[in-house]
Amino acid sequence: MSFDYDLFVIGGGSGGVRAARVAAGETGAKVGLAEEDRYGGTCVIRGCVPKKLMVFASGYSSMVDEAQAYGWDIQPGTFDWPGFRGKLEAELDRLEGIYRKLLANSGVDSFDTRATIKDAHTVQLSTGETRTAKHILVATGGHPVVPDVPGAELAITSNEIFHLKKLPKSILIVGGGFIACEFACILHGMGIEVMQYYRGAQILRGFDDEARGLIATDMRESGIDICTGTNVLEMRKQGDRIWVKATNGDEKVFDQVMFATGRDPNTSGMGLEETGVKLGRRGEIVVDDYSQTAVPSIYAIGDVTNRINLTPVAIREAMVFVDTVFRGNPTPVDHDLVPSAVFTQPELGTVGLSEEDAREQEPIEVYSTSFKPMQSSFAGKPDRVLMKLVVSQKTRKVLGCHIVAPAAGEMIQLAGIAIKMGATKEDFDQTVAVHPTMSEEIVTMRAPVRTA
Numbered sequence: 001m002s003f004d005y006d007l008f009v010i011g012g013g014s015g016g017v018r019a020a021r022v023a024a025g026e027t028g029a030k031v032g033l034a035e036e037d038r039y040g041g042t043c044v045i046r047g048c049v050p051k052k053l054m055v056f057a058s059g060y061s062s063m064v065d066e067a068q069a070y071g072w073d074i075q076p077g078t079f080d081w082p083g084f085r086g087k088l089e090a091e092l093d094r095l096e097g098i099y100r101k102l103l104a105n106s107g108v109d110s111f112d113t114r115a116t117i118k119d120a121h122t123v124q125l126s127t128g129e130t131r132t133a134k135h136i137l138v139a140t141g142g143h144p145v146v147p148d149v150p151g152a153e154l155a156i157t158s159n160e161i162f163h164l165k166k167l168p169k170s171i172l173i174v175g176g177g178f179i180a181c182e183f184a185c186i187l188h189g190m191g192i193e194v195m196q197y198y199r200g201a202q203i204l205r206g207f208d209d210e211a212r213g214l215i216a217t218d219m220r221e222s223g224i225d226i227c228t229g230t231n232v233l234e235m236r237k238q239g240d241r242i243w244v245k246a247t248n249g250d251e252k253v254f255d256q257v258m259f260a261t262g263r264d265p266n267t268s269g270m271g272l273e274e275t276g277v278k279l280g281r282r283g284e285i286v287v288d289d290y291s292q293t294a295v296p297s298i299y300a301i302g303d304v305t306n307r308i309n310l311t312p313v314a315i316r317e318a319m320v321f322v323d324t325v326f327r328g329n330p331t332p333v334d335h336d337l338v339p340s341a342v343f344t345q346p347e348l349g350t351v352g353l354s355e356e357d358a359r360e361q362e363p364i365e366v367y368s369t370s371f372k373p374m375q376s377s378f379a380g381k382p383d384r385v386l387m388k389l390v391v392s393q394k395t396r397k398v399l400g401c402h403i404v405a406p407a408a409g410e411m412i413q414l415a416g417i418a419i420k421m422g423a424t425k426e427d428f429d430q431t432v433a434v435h436p437t438m439s440e441e442i443v444t445m446r447a448p449v450r451t452a
Contacts, residue, residue, distance in 0.1 A: 001121075003121060003133050003134045004030075004032070004133060005029075005032045005133040006029040006030045006031065006133065006326075007135045008115075008133035008137070009031065009139060010033075010115045010117075010137070010138050010139065011041065011141060011266075012035030012103075012110075013040065013041020013044075013302065014043050014302070014311045014318075015315060015318045016033060016137065016140075017033070017039065018314075019301065020033045020103060020106070020108045021105075021108060022106075023325075025105070029326050031109070032109040032110075032131055033109070034112075034115035034123065034125060035110070035112065036112075036113060036114035038096055040092070040096050042141050042311075045096065046158065046159050046162060047158070050092060050162045051158075053088055053091065055182070055345075057079070058190050059345065060189075061079070061189050065381075069380060070379065078191070081164075082165075082166070085162075085163075113126045113127050116269065116270045116271045117270055117272060117277075118271060120276070120296075121134065124271070133297075136297060137299045137300070137301065137321065139318070140270070140304045143264060143266055144157035144158055144159055144259065144263055146259050147174075149232050149233065149235065150234040150236070151236045154237060154242050155256075155257040155258060155259045156257070156258050157259050158179055158260060161258060167190060169192065169193060169255050170194075170254045170256070171256045171257065171258060172232075172254045172256075172258070173196045173258045173260060174198075174231070175261045176203040176228070177260060178204065180196060180260035181204060181219070181342065182343050184224050185219065185222075194223075194224045195226075196224060196225065197246060198228050198229075198230065199228075199229065199231040199247075200229070202228060203215070203216050203219075203228070206354075207342070207354060208350065210386065211350065211403075211404050214370065214386050215342075215344050215346070215348055218345075218383060219344065227246070227248070229248070230246050231247045232244055232245075232247075232257075233245045241253045242254050242255070244257060263303070263309070265282065265304040267283045267285060267304060276294055277295050277298055278294045285300040285305050286305075287300050287305050290320075290321075290324050291317055291321050301317035302317065320333055337351055337352055337419055338351070339413055341408060346383065347406065347409050348403070348404050349403040349405075349408035349413075349415070350403070350412060351412055351419055352419055353390055355388075355390050359452040362393070362394065364452050365390075365391045365393055365451050366389075366390055366391070366448055366451070367388065367389040367391065367445040367449065369387050369449075370385065371385060372384055373385050373438045374436060374438075385404055386404040386405070387403055387441040387442045391448075396425050396426060397423070398418070398423055398425060401416075403439075403442070405438050405439075406438075428442065429443065
């Protein structure tokens with residue numbers, strides 16, 4: 001049977017574009033790709049990239065006090081949101097253009113339209129056309145979930161935060177995950193009064209307890225009002241503002257409310273189950289170690305599979321998909337020891353097991369130190385950092401590394417290489433420290449602070 005394409009990709013985000021252009025440009029496959037929105041997906045258009053630019057922008061407010069402590073006659077200014085937003089939008093347009101160019105230069109046929117699955121080898125375009133393919137790859141990502149509470153339609157999500165015409169004077173952020181915490185820090189740094197509601201006992205659930213405890217303390221000391229054990233009960237319009245009643249009985253009024261209460265995969269109305277593809281409880285596509293679904297010709301990668309929802313993971317899944325399907329080299333996806341960062345202020349960099357998870361697995365030693373870094377201490381700031389290693393008592397391998405510090409994301413990338421290679425605590429001990437730096441503490445901790 002002949003097909004229109006060797007591969008048809010649904011979704012023009014980081015994972016889908018990588019799979020399409022590598023399959024077409026490096027293996028000679030005939031590839032088509034459909035994207036109903038903007039190329040670049042969540043990461044480039046409404047996620048990692050604009051968020052990180054906002055992180056950079058928000059960080060300058062705290063630099064004024066620090067610069068004065070170091071002898072600079074710098075006075076506080078005001079943040080020009082419209083000016084910044086214009087440059088931000090121009091940068092996203094530039095990046096989207098690069099994605100389109102990469103596809104075109106690789107010989108991929110692009111369709112600016114929604115695509116669904118008609119059968120195991122047929123894609124239905126919203127223009128009414130159909131295309132057939134030997135293999136179909138679903139890389140449609142995810143979307144923010146808004147809770148079912150009265151007045152929820154008054155709130156925004158992380159999708160809309162980048163496009164506000166003006167910044168609010170006050171905002172309630174609902175949620176305790178990394179998106180909620182990152183935007184709490186960003187908006188606070190831009191001069192907005194921030195309150196954060198989280199229904200759990202501590203923010204950043206799933207991360208190392210000691211690390212998330214320090215971040216919560218630092219966020220509160222900076223002026224962010226974190227209310228744990230608290231959720232929204234109902235909301236309604238009050239003039240130009242939003243009245244919110246909380247589960248603890250509080251009633252407050254905010255200029256804006258943002259929900260950051262989780263994300264679900266984009267699988268609704270795609271014809272997946274009708275074709276035989278199995279979906280999980282949250283609508284995620286169920287795949288095996290090779291990203292293959294229950295229908296042999298259909299694969300899925302990225303957030304739509306709800307495995308590890310990080311852009312570099314989706315890109316890695318795309319690469320091994322091409323190896324498996326087009327290079328004749330079946331390669332399982334490796335989700336072990338994936339480094340990640342949370343861009344709060346200070347940042348959290350993490351790789352491997354938390355102390356809590358490691359303790360459930362085997363006997364461990366914990367090496368941990370928290371201190372005021374030289375730069376903050378000299379400026380009289382209360383900020384503290386954390387360097388932490390979780391070590392197997394039996395093998396001496398470092399099972400987890402957790403860093404809370406400015407630029408922790410940069411540090412954890414390098415630590416992740418060593419830990420992925422199986423470095424032991426003694427390997428860290430034998431590494432000469434770079435002095436004076438914060439990160440030198442990661443190789444100078446000699447005695448465990450506790451065992452478990």
